[in-house]
Amino acid sequence: MMSYTKLASDIIKNVGGEQNISSLVHCATRLRFKLKDRKKANKDVLQDMNGILSVVESGGQFQVVIGNHVNDVHKEIMNQVNLGDTSDSSNESSEKVGILSKVFEVVSGSFSPLLGALAGAGMLKALLTVLTIFGWMSAESGTYFVLSAAGNAVFYFLPIFLGITVAIKLGANPYIGGTIGAALLEPNLTSLATAEGTQSFLGIPLVLMNYSSTVFPVFIAVLIYSMLERFLKKVIYKDVQMFLVPMISLMVIVPLTVLAFGPFGVYVGNAIGDSVLFLGEKSGILTGAVMGAGWTFLTIFGLHWGLVPIMIGNFANGGDPLGPMLAAAPFAQIGVALAIFFKAKDKQLKALAGSTVMPGALAGVTEPIIYGFTDGSLYDRHFHSVCSCFRLNISLRI
Structure with a gap:
C-alpha cells in the first residue's frame, strides 16, 4: 500500500504549516482547509506536486484536490498535526468571508461526512x-x-x-x-x-x-x-x-x-x-442544457454542494428533475477519461484515466477527471507523450 507520509508532510508545509491551519475536513476527493492566512500557502508548488490534481480557492476554503485516496492523505495529515479545538475562536481565520461563501462552506461541510x-x-x-x-x-x-x-x-x-x-x-x-x-x-x-x-x-x-x-x-x-x-x-x-x-x-x-x-x-x-x-415544462432542452453545462463549473469551484439539499428535498417529494439534467456533465467527463484510456501511449496516464472511470460511473465523482484531464493539469507533466490525447480532449470539449 502506498505511503502518504511525505505527501502529507509536503502539503502541511505548503499550506503555511500547522500554525496556519484553522480546520481541515475532506469530502470525496478534496482536502478542505480553512487557513488563517491564505497568503502563506504556496498554491503553485502544491499544484505541481505528484499526488495532487489541483488546488481551488472557493467558499472560504483552500481546497487541495487529491482524488480517490483523499481519506488516506487526510488521516496522515491528522497524524502529523495537532489542530486542537477547532471551535476555539483563536483558531478562526482573520480573512473576511462573504455570506454566500459561508453558506456553501456550511452546506459542503455538513454533507461531506x-x-x-x-x-x-x-x-x-x-x-x-x-x-x-x-x-x-x-x-x-x-x-x-x-x-x-x-x-x-x-x-x-x-x-x-x-x-x-x-x-x-x-x-x-x-x-x-x-x-x-x-x-x-x-x-x-x-x-x-x-x-x-x-x-x-x-x-x-x-x-x-x-x-x-x-x-x-x-x-x-x-x-x-x-x-x-x-x-x-x-x-x-x-x-x-x-x-x-x-x-x-x-x-x-x-x-x-x-x-x-x-x-x-x-x-x-x-x-x-x-x-x-416549471422551467423544464417551458423548455426542457434549454433547462437541461443550462443545468448540465453549469454543473462542471460548479464542481470545479466546489459549489455543487449548494444543489444537493434541493435534490434530496425533491426525492422526498416523489422525484428529482435535477439529477437527470445534471447527469450529462459526469457522463461527458467519463467519456473524456475513456477516450484518454484507449488512446494514450503513456502507461501511467492510461492507468490514471482508467482509475477515474469507475468512481465517476458508479458514484458520480468526477473531480479526478476534471482536475486530472479536462483542465489539462496532467498534460503539462506528460506533454510529449499525450499530444494526441490533448487534441482529442479539446475536440470533446467543443
Whole structure:
C-alpha cells in the first residue's frame, strides 16, 4: 500500500504549516482547509506536486484536490498535526468571508461526512430496484424488507444526521443538534398529523408536516440553535450549563421549528423544486442544457454542494428533475477519461484515466477527471507523450 507520509508532510508545509491551519475536513476527493492566512500557502508548488490534481480557492476554503485516496492523505495529515479545538475562536481565520461563501462552506461541510453513507445507501437502493425488475427478488420477501431498511434509513433519518453535522460545522453541541432533528421524527409528533381536529402549541395552531428526508428545516433550526447556545453560555452560570443550556435550547428550538422553521424550510425546498419543474415544462432542452453545462463549473469551484439539499428535498417529494439534467456533465467527463484510456501511449496516464472511470460511473465523482484531464493539469507533466490525447480532449470539449 502506498505511503502518504511525505505527501502529507509536503502539503502541511505548503499550506503555511500547522500554525496556519484553522480546520481541515475532506469530502470525496478534496482536502478542505480553512487557513488563517491564505497568503502563506504556496498554491503553485502544491499544484505541481505528484499526488495532487489541483488546488481551488472557493467558499472560504483552500481546497487541495487529491482524488480517490483523499481519506488516506487526510488521516496522515491528522497524524502529523495537532489542530486542537477547532471551535476555539483563536483558531478562526482573520480573512473576511462573504455570506454566500459561508453558506456553501456550511452546506459542503455538513454533507461531506455523510457522503459515504448516502452513496452506499443509494447504490443499495439501485441494486434492489434491479433485482426486483428482473424478478430475482420479491418485493414482498423478508430479505427485500431488511435490505430496503438498510438503504432507506440514512434518507429517512436525514434530519438527525444533518442535525449532528451542521451543529459540528457551526461549533454547537452535535448531540443537541441531532436531538432537534430526531424530535421532528418522534412518533408522538408525527402522530399529530393524522389526529382529528386542529393541533396547537400554547394556543398557537401547528402546521404539521412530514419531515422525514427533509434538509432545509433542520439547517434553519440548528443555525438558530447555534446562536442561542452561544448566547446562553454567556448568561448562564457555568456550573449549571451542562443541563440548563440543552434544556432551554430544546424547549425553545423544537417548538419554533414545528411552528415556523420547519414549514418555512419545507416551503422553500418545494418552491425551488417547483421552479425547476416549471422551467423544464417551458423548455426542457434549454433547462437541461443550462443545468448540465453549469454543473462542471460548479464542481470545479466546489459549489455543487449548494444543489444537493434541493435534490434530496425533491426525492422526498416523489422525484428529482435535477439529477437527470445534471447527469450529462459526469457522463461527458467519463467519456473524456475513456477516450484518454484507449488512446494514450503513456502507461501511467492510461492507468490514471482508467482509475477515474469507475468512481465517476458508479458514484458520480468526477473531480479526478476534471482536475486530472479536462483542465489539462496532467498534460503539462506528460506533454510529449499525450499530444494526441490533448487534441482529442479539446475536440470533446467543443
